[in-house]
Amino acid sequence: xxxxxxxxxxxxxxxxxxxxxxxxxxxxxxxxxxxxxxxxxxxxxxxxxxxxxxxxxxxxxxxxxxxxxxxxxxxxxxxxxxxxxxxxxxxxxxxxxxxxxxxxxxxxxxxxxxxxxxxxxxxxxxxxxxxxxxxxxxxxxxxxxxxxxxxxxxxxxxxxxxxxxxxxxxxxxxxxxxxxxxxxxxxxxxxxxxxxxxxxxxxxxxxxxxxxxxxxxxxxxxxxxxxxxxxxxxxxxxxxxxxxxxxxxxxxxxxxxxxxxxxx
Amino acid sequence: xxxxxxxxxxxxxxxxxxxxxxxxxxxxxxxxxxxxxxxxxxxxxxxxxxxxxxxxxxxxxxxxxxxxxxxxxxxxxxxxxxxxxxxxxxxxxxxxxxxxxxxxxxxxxxxxxxxxxxxxxxxxxxxxxxxxxxxxxxxxxxxxxxxxxxxxxxxxxxxxxxxxxxxxxxxxxxxxxxxxxxxxxxxxxxxxxxxxxxxxxxxxxxxxxxxxxxxxxxxxxxxxxxxxxxxxxxxxxxxxxxxxxxxxxxxxxxxxxxxxxxxxxxxxxxxx
Numbered sequence: 001x002x003x004x005x006x007x008x009x010x011x012x013x014x015x016x017x018x019x020x021x022x023x024x025x026x027x028x029x030x031x032x033x034x035x036x037x038x039x040x041x042x043x044x045x046x047x048x049x050x051x052x053x054x055x056x057x058x059x060x061x062x063x064x065x066x067x068x069x070x071x072x073x074x075x076x077x078x079x080x081x082x083x084x085x086x087x088x089x090x091x092x093x094x095x096x097x098x099x100x101x102x103x104x105x106x107x108x109x110x111x112x113x114x115x116x117x118x119x120x121x122x123x124x125x126x127x128x129x130x131x132x133x134x135x136x137x138x139x140x141x142x143x144x145x146x147x148x149x150x151x152x153x154x155x156x157x158x159x160x161x162x163x164x165x166x167x168x169x170x171x172x173x174x175x176x177x178x179x180x181x182x183x184x185x186x187x188x189x190x191x192x193x194x195x196x197x198x199x200x201x202x203x204x205x206x207x208x209x210x211x212x213x214x215x216x217x218x219x220x221x222x223x224x225x226x227x228x229x230x231x232x233x234x235x236x237x238x239x240x241x242x243x244x245x246x247x248x249x250x251x252x253x254x255x256x257x258x259x260x261x262x263x264x
Numbered sequence: 265x266x267x268x269x270x271x272x273x274x275x276x277x278x279x280x281x282x283x284x285x286x287x288x289x290x291x292x293x294x295x296x297x298x299x300x301x302x303x304x305x306x307x308x309x310x311x312x313x314x315x316x317x318x319x320x321x322x323x324x325x326x327x328x329x330x331x332x333x334x335x336x337x338x339x340x341x342x343x344x345x346x347x348x349x350x351x352x353x354x355x356x357x358x359x360x361x362x363x364x365x366x367x368x369x370x371x372x373x374x375x376x377x378x379x380x381x382x383x384x385x386x387x388x389x390x391x392x393x394x395x396x397x398x399x400x401x402x403x404x405x406x407x408x409x410x411x412x413x414x415x416x417x418x419x420x421x422x423x424x425x426x427x428x429x430x431x432x433x434x435x436x437x438x439x440x441x442x443x444x445x446x447x448x449x450x451x452x453x454x455x456x457x458x459x460x461x462x463x464x465x466x467x468x469x470x471x472x473x474x475x476x477x478x479x480x481x482x483x484x485x486x487x488x489x490x491x492x493x494x495x496x497x498x499x500x501x502x503x504x505x506x507x508x509x510x511x512x513x514x515x516x517x518x519x520x521x522x523x524x525x526x527x528x529x530x531x532x533x534x535x536x
Contacts, residue, residue, distance in 0.1 A: 016404045018462040231296045
């Protein structure tokens with residue numbers, strides 16, 4: 001595989017997933033206390049199959065499970081999966097590896113089967129993300145754990161909810177591979193300064209709260225900053241939100257100032 | 265028929281991109297400053313009225329399985345045109361247009377819709393899946409993978425099913441048939457192809473259905489093809505425009521486009 005071919009493979013693997021592939025969970029439902037968003041496992045597999053072809057990848061895994069006792073005294077299972085994802089091709093009955101990534105995943109559930117399954121999918125998604133596939137989940141665009149916990153999930157007794165473990169750094173294929181798999185470095189692009197969607201939504205929301213018609217608010221923003229609200233800079237948007245919040249008599253400006261990925 | 269309302273968020277449309285590419289100053293006056301246009305170009309209002317009539321035609325097929333009577337299609341056109349004429353912003357012809365009276369323009373539209381009806385009658389009833397289908401999908405920078413805050417939005421005129429495949433059909437009215445370059449490089453079908461995939465519609469066919477404003481109106485059917493490189497080019501163009509807007513690029517491009525620009529009256533006065 002040439003460098004150009006590798007770049008194309010990487011670009012295809014790393015392309016963002018459409019909205020319907022993103023799975024979201026609510027902390028109050030899962031019991032984890034935080035909301036999550038990630039790419040569905042099958043969509044990751046689909047992407048690998050579509051880009052690399054059937055037989056163009058494989059995964060080795062070792063799953064360990066231990067029983068734990070929940071805060072309410074029930075038995076639960078904590079599974080950890082060590083996984084190696086290999087990209088390559090089958091030649092004469094042998095799988096020739098061109099690149100591999102290592103990842104650990106973890107999951108706790110009342111059911112051992114679900115704990116095993118969750119740990120595996122968790123690890124595979126993390127390993128695939130090292131090749132760019134589903135990387136958005138780990139870049140801050142999305143949260144990093146998309147596996148919805150079973151409705152029966154309960155907090156482990158030690159109070160620590162570990163759903164993922166730190167991943168191992170990616171390592172390249174051994175020298176026996178036909179071509180070393182060096183992933184292209186990502187070019188940098190000028191950072192953007194336009195306000196975020198959240199900032200814009202906050203401006204509209206606070207404006208409505210104050211009683212502004214949209215047209216009046218537009219005029220107000222344009223008079224103050226010289227542009228329509230959609231074209232404010234991030235700094236200008238912060239100023240506008242601060243001023244509007246003050247006018248609304250609340251101190252909620254900070255909650256609108258978080259950047260994407262800081263939602264927690 | 266009014267186009268769907270745009271979402272209350274950050275978005276970018278093919279029209280915005282084309283506007284910037286034609287003249288960054290026009291983009292600034294239209295979108296960033298929202299200056300009042302001096303007029304609505306006749307061609308724009310005329311095209312919208314024809315679109316409304318075609319949407320009624322295909323909407324009836326989808327809803328009832330039957331063709332809408334031709335006189336009713338013509339009524340939709342006349343009503344939409346009347347709304348444009350009576351609207352708050354006056355209509356104005358491009359200097360390149362002939363000095364057609366408003367009545368002559370209506371006659372031209374009727375003549376074009378007759379030509380379309382003849383064509384549609386010969387083709388039989390299509391399997392209409394949707395009419396005026398709006399979309400809002402995420403887009404990204406192909407060089408960096410960065411997902412833009414702005415969603416790509418738009419509305420597809422028509423989606424039909426042919427031999428088990430979806431075909432996106434875009435209606436166009438034009439002074440003459442589309443050239444090969446227009447067919448090959450227009451950004452709009454590329455945006456539709458990307459959006460269709462993002463909406464879960466899979467791989468779609470792309471088609472332009474052009475009705476010419478020639479003395480004897482003609483129907484031009486152009487099957488379009490867009491490949492991965494076209495999609496990458498499109499995304500690169502959109503990203504470039506977004507970054508240029510961020511950077512405050514708003515220089516004017518003086519030329520033929522100024523003659524029919526609704527912002528010409530405020531353009532030379534500096535930033536508003």
